[in-house]
Amino acid sequence: MSTGSPASPAGTPPLAGKAKRARRVLLSAAAALAVADLAVKGLAVLTLQHGAGADLGIINLRLLYNTGVAFSLGAGLAPWLVIAATATIILTMTWYAVSTAPAMSRLSRAGAALVLGGAAGNLVDRLDGRGVVDYLHTGWFPTFNLADAFVTIGAGLYVLGTLRHSRANTPD
Template sequence: MTEPLAQRARSTAQPTWRAIALVSLIAAMVLVVDQISKTLVMVTLGPGAGGGAFEVVPGVLWLLYVENTGAAFGLFQGRNPLLALVALVIVLLLAIWFRAVAAATPWGALALGLQIGGALGNVVDRLRHGFVIDFIDVPFWPTFNLADSAITIGVAILLVVLLRSDAQRASQGERQDRRG
């Protein structure tokens, strides 16, 4: 049986300064790279810059300037204050959850750093511009940005970390059952 997340959080050691520094560094790097990329796109492809799309890989990848006032996949259009607040609450919850995951593994720290940095990158856009700048366009997916990519990769890594952690716990439990 797997133990509930709250119980796991209590039973996990406090994060070390090294783990906190790693999460903070990754989040800061994601935030900076995201904001630089969006500024470059705004200056080169945004309003007043000639606009249009730049085809990077013919038929597969374009760069174009999109002002997204909604959430992922265009949901909740025009609800900027609510979306910024939700993103900040998620960042806070990730920071709290950090005790349960990132303290135990560098992969957990990487996952949380990517998610926090990506969420903050999009929050900065909402607060500065009133929308999120999206610019990576592929034929099979809605237009997105580096912050969205960081969040998605962070979630994928976190799922692997959690699944491996549960599998290791189950394996340890089976060994203890056989012994005793």
């Protein structure tokens, strides 16, 4: 005899299954984005390591290593300190994103995956002690990489998704 909501094939309530799926998709997407970022950075190092560059119009390819964080802030700090602080921030963000993933809109989850994937890619890249590989140069903006674009776009999507989701759930 069944009481309550129907169970999924695995015996877990459907809402618990959806929550697990939301968390799994978020973390899988973040991991895939980090791997993609690291692969592109590896390619940039292989092709641009001896001062080679490429002019692609509004953007150029040029290899630089950023030992600091955003916009080279903290470049003079000990590498272990930057790594430890960055890892702590990423772990906190990951905990929050995984905890709240089931309640997020899809757009917010996509944004969170981009932020976590980009942040993880830059953290892993930083572990060799040389700094983060940057290779996209505009001439009017600091040189950056795909992970930086993931973080920036992801933050925007997260905020937009949160605003849209809260507006849709607000009574008139």
